[in-house]
Amino acid sequence: MSEDHSFSRRIPPGDTLLRRVCDTCGFVDYENPKIVVGAVVRQGEQVLLCRRAIEPRHGFWTIPAGFMELNETAEEGARREAREEACADIRITGLLAVYSIPRISQVQLIYVAELTGGFAPGPESLEVRLFDWDDIPWDELAFPSVHWALRHRREVWEKTACAPFVNPPGMLGDAFPGC
Template sequence: MNSKTQNTSFQRQVPAGDTHERDVCTTCGFINYVNPKIVTGSIVRHNGKLLLCRRAIEPRTGFWTLPAGFMELGETAEQAAMREAREEANAEIVIDRLLAVYTIPRIAQVQIMYLAHLDGDAFSPGPESLDVMLASWDEIPWGELAFPSVRWALEQYRGVEGVTDFAPFSNPPGEFGGM
């Protein structure tokens, strides 16, 4: 060990002025805050159909989802939703408006979902998707959706389809993202 390397040791404690137990470095006092991750995505519309992606990665490989994923540092939620559509469906999209914000404490996530539309006609599976499709409402594989929040977003979208002014949605009553 060189002279610039310090031994650090963390201890669970409630820091002064805080209300939650956290990992605190006993050497320097650094507090390791573990906070929820932000996921952002979109319901992408094109010619009366919705873009769905069949997952090529865990969790829920082989199940259908909306293009969505974790935000990266230095990007806005809208930029992250557009990037995820490119990564998962090789699709360029235009964000139209906010649809919903979901909180899923079980997996420490906040999910921000937008309404968007394809910018052009091109889409194809990206590296995180086995397949992609444009589906009409009746073609959505409801029994094969990857996550409860995908169903929430689709059903909430259906309730305001064609409406231009509505308040963003949140978790349906009593729903917190259990599978």
């Protein structure tokens, strides 16, 4: 699209929702949810968590995860995020969960993975650690979906693959307002 096009919100012919439509040529600029990919990474009986060095939720713990990039598979994105946030190489063994978070227009694909080497904080992490289950800082987790993913992983701890989980009943990811 050239920069001289202007857009207005209207319902295009054959559609039912307001969309951004080019006033010159009629191009419909569809705005769609963002896809987040990540993994609950294990090494033995421990899980890998990253303390966020960026907003939102700076200083809180999360699993390695982030937005998918163009031209990559979801699995490639999850491996890339583990490298970026934890300088970690991982082996993905299955899909753990698909979470829908409509408040922030996200769909999250969370994988089961094993750590295959060392780890260290990447540029988006203040600290990276392996935690025993009883030592996970539950009150310092960044997002509801991190809670869900860790608990869902625990439910299938001895398995490498399972039918994917979805949001817990009645939960749409808005337990932490403003993030």
